[in-house]
Amino acid sequence: MRDRILILSVFIVASCGLAYELIAGALASYLLGDTVLQFSSIIGCYLFAMGVGSHLSRYVKDEDALACFIDVELLVGIIGGLSATLLFAIFAWASAPFRTVLYALVFVVGVLVGMEIPLVMRVLYGRKAEMREMVSRVLTFDYLGALVVSLLFPLVLAPRLGMSRTALLFGLLNAGVALLTARVFDKEIKGTRGIRLRGAIVVIMLIGALAFSSQLTRWAEQSVFGDQIVHAETTPYQRMVITRWQDDLRLYLNGNLQFSTRDEHRYHEALIHPAMQSLPGARSVLVLGGGDGLAVRELLKYKTLEHVTLVDLDPAMTHLFSTSAELTAINEHALTNPRVHVINADAGQWLETDAHSYDAIVIDLPDPSNFALGKLYSVPMYRLVSKHLAEHGYVVVQSTSPYFAPHAFWCVVATLREAGFYTWPYHVNVPSFGEWGYVLASRHDSFTQPDHYDVPMHFLDASSTREMFHFPADMLAPDVEPNRLNNQALVHYFEQDWHRVIR
């Protein structure tokens, strides 16, 4: 009976041993790429460490073999079980020590696993088992355990549970083996109380980690963002994170700040009202981007406006800002207003098929940080926009910072001009962003800066408007090319400009 328990342990122990090896290999190839290299080097390191473990097992005295086996199980359980979670956390924090920690973990787990089988064999041998039968049974179950895990891991465990939780589960199995062995052989070993205590600690830690494993990712993010995270979501298009610190609510998309409730009124008043105040008869407005509904909130202040069409790529974004009580309080339920029509589509694709014309078009898209986004700031895109603009209408484009990214900002101006627009660039200080820029554009050559606003404002007035359209000596236009699809100069300017600013 007791021998059977030991053989069952061999089966479980072998499964766990292979599982840690597979998890480490999969994690490494998942995070570092180059599957063949990662798997080969991890298997090599692991097998070598097992050899070291087998060698070390000779230094364990015969009478301690069983107790040592139990301690090894507990150690494997805690180290192997937490290995994947630990590696994820380290990778999120910095990539340099990742490899070192990875191979160190693999080696330590390998050494411990290498000690298991020799110890079990010695225990069985010491219990007068017949050599021939014992070796055969131990190794049979050893290899059988490996087979079971090699099938379960890719087919069930990895896809259903993921790496972290799979490792934690096997850690619990190791701890279970330790506790079971301690219980069955409690007469033959000393200090079972201590073993039980250690076992309980290991099990509690593993179960705790299992319960909080999804929160761990969130914790990693919180240490990056600083503030408390009230909503985090990964959509097919982006990672949305909303944070709060006291009364300041902030939206980050892919880690970039989109607005802070402290000063977003400055950004959105400046985006909307210079154009709208100049279009007293405006009836329909198109907004590209701006899924937070804050630009739409400003637009809805104009009672003569009949239709606002908002085109945003990400349904998760517009859904969140239509339904969350906290967020609809900020955008004043703009996205569910009957005058507003929300469309989730790719802006360029949608414009190619839409047949309407708009009095104003607000382009509030993410900064041109990659070639895909750069396409939406290009000459053909603005030509397409121009086709949808009423004859006397205005376009306004959020155009990154004229102070931090002057080449990028003036490139947007040059691109609009190349597409046949007259332009009136302007800028405003948004404390959480710094100096920020916009370009107002139209197909006709007349624009007068508003000297008053008909709708109530928090920030804009005649004098702040005058300052917006004035570019002081430290913000003059450099010589730049328009953003053509053939070279996407804007993306290069944007990268170079911000590279200079961000340390």
Place this chain on the structure above:
Amino acid sequence: MPGMAQGHALRDAAKLPPPSADIDCDIVIIGSGAAGLAAAWRLAKEGRRDFIVVEGPEPDGNAAGASMAGQACPTGAHYLPLPSMESRHVREMLQDVGVIVGDAYGRQPEFDERVLVHTPQERLLRAGKWYEDLLPDEVDAPAQRAEHQRFARTIEQLKSAVGSDGRRAFAIPVALSSQDAQWRMLDKLSFRDWLTREGYRSAALHWYANYACRDDYGAGYERISAYAGLHYFASRAGEARNAEPGAVLTWPDGLQSLVRALRARIGFAAGSRLDDRTAPRRMSGFAASVQLKGKGVEALIVQQEGGASRTLRIRARHAICAMPLHVAAHVVNDMPGFGFDAATHLPQSAPWMIANFLMRRFPEERAKSPLAWDNVIYAGKGLGYVVATHQLIRVARPEYTVFSAYDALSERSPQEMRRWLETATPTELLGRAAGDLSMAYEHLWPCVERVDITLRGHGMASPTPGYLSNKGLLALREVDGPLQFAHSDLSGYSVFEEAAWWGEVAARRLL
């Protein structure tokens, strides 16, 4: 294998039923590739209406395209270089279809930017890493880099070199190039021998030159005329006001979009009323025979529907024979009478394979390198792959895309490679087609939904040494009268500009 069954039936002189109808017209254009459509476009533009285009076994020829899950993709040529100053015929065409929007005949015309290749245009996978350039500077040793720079300088000089006859040394169309012996004598040796003679040793440069020959001429540089090899680099001097030098024009389905626009401008009559002589007409079918008859030309056209064949006889005052010469050699009566002896004058033709991979998602890129339009693998067996959705103005990646992998099967003789194509199993073909993509992506297959492979046994003519003085080609270029020849084969190599040029020449003779 477009056209193979029809072509081999013609070669083997299969029996045909007697004509079921006679059709009369002023001009018949036999073949609807770039040359045939260019001729039709010119005729229509100059007000001619009474002509028929016979589509041939594959409509659009090497400008054909396809659609996979609603995504257009090429099954033939996928781009057009910016037209050179000499390519006035191409510029006029591009202006007519709205691709050139300003200064059509100037040094730097303005093009529709949606058609100018978007950045990133190309990249090279070498030693496990992607580079922006096909001849990346940062990889090779200084001695090799110096050679690359010397080669680039030579090409720059040749681009602007002008002969004693006032013509550019290397012009597209090649017929407008200078006749000066100093450049024409380069046609006597292979491009590889020329590189060696000039002291170029860099393996990367040799690979690049070889790649260029395989890509444009379907054969390795050891088999390509040095004149043609240099022509590839030096003739493409076209510029655009709104693009960088070296930009190209491309569409999701390659040149299919361009010829579709040409067809729209030609204004073919709707329906199939072949007897309505007031509008340009087109008909399916391919020519079984073309011969001079009385003062005109008589063509026997085979139409296949279901399993049945029928034949129609077209009697025309003029015919433009816009088919490849290896087909014309079997179809046109008395080719030797026109000065063309197939046995000695037929250009070597290269087999091609174009494999369209319908991708249900984009595979993960090494080191997050952005996917380019044209993606080339250093020392790869194929010629790399182009991305059909590259030109879309989209932020999000489309649901599906198509990667088109090109391969000129040139490691053995064209005859041997054609035999291999005929006997290879689908698995063997797929293995070959996926060669480059498998080198680029570790996890390719989970992203692949379907693969369609187009095989072109005689994809294009290869300009082997001596092609400039091929007497048969020179004779066919001059053939005037009831029958004319128009095909890029007359230039000895296959690009749109050459095909369009001979279409233009033939049509002009009839105006």
